Amino acid sequence: MTATTTDLKLLRGLRAPAGFADRVLASAGLIDRYASFDTVLGPVFVAWNHHGVSAAMRARDAAEFEEWFRRDVRRSLVASEPPLDLASKIEDQLNGKRRMRFDLRGLTEFERAVLMKALEIPRGQVRPYGWIAREIGHPNAVRAVGTALANNPIPYFIPCHRVIRSDGVLGNYSGGGPEAKKQILTLEGVRLPRIQELARHGLRYEGVRSTKIYCYPTCHHGRRALEKNIVWLHNAAEAKAKGFRPCKSCRPEAA
């Protein structure tokens, strides 16, 4: 009796392997998985769960990324093999196609609205902070928009870098400071020095005489205008006085 049952009882000492609980919770979609991807921006750590991509960061190493994620996103995470289609989704998203699903559950409704609005800014274009504030129905919350963008947990993919100050200053960037912001915008084809030069002279909008429409300088709709037809404008009042209406695509004023 005793020898056999004693042996059996010893099996109670078995322990689940290290990391087992995390793997189960990740499979259930309760904690996030992450991996590092090579992108046009260099290596980027990306975290995801069954709701979508939950975070991204250019970190020195996995430890730095994990620490940032636990502190800022406030969930656990575990290193993992990525799903087969994630690498191509990442590439497409950075190339301007919108294929990615995002998990923004941890954010406030306002923060989500700001980030979803930033997603509407096409690659190669920029908008001022005030544009987001107005578009989401909180025209006076410009500073809060800046804070929400600075806390964007998924920079690069949700293009908060496409929002800059109306005076041409780049502003904060959660994806690695103003230098990184400049680098990414340049990579996307934004002619920053030109925009900043205009902004320094207080010129915010580009009017096209032939169409009587005015746009943000990076709006693609103004690009085919002949140089001789372009008028630079200081503000909406001036545009209106000169007979221009706002572009319906980039919406410099509620169009």
Place this chain on the structure above:
Amino acid sequence: MDGVERVFERMVHEHQDRLYALGYALTGNRHDAEEVAQDTLLRAYRALLTYPPDRVRDLKQRAWLHRIAVNVARNRYRGLRPTVVELNGSEPDAAPGPEAQALGRVLMNGVMTGLASLPPRYREAVVLRYVQDLSYGEVAEALDVPVGTAKSDVHRALKMLRGENHDRHDD
């Protein structure tokens, strides 16, 4: 439902070792043990999501999980003998200390081979009773048999493990 997620997280941490031990005792190797434990917990989670809150609250988790685990394990070894891959004492599966050394010895000394040679019905009964430390009532519940059957299966299994009874009836 945030509540279920928290219940499940606690359940995973509380029962992971027990379910892994059960998987190991039933399948005889580490790989299958981990899969049994993981499948059991994931099935449990999917079930929890469909339960009304009072059912989640009143759930007898231990008995419930064992019942799921037995079914998961049966699906894995249906028609197959468990493959015993012996562990040695230095493997990091066990808690450290003298118990781990004893566990290492037991894994080497043939209890696993003995369990693997039992028909599933008896292996399940004796493992639930002595490895998992369930009462006969809980064993009966997990295996969905009457208590009397659970008792006699456990005793039969012990006899077979001691080599006292070689006229096994496979069922």
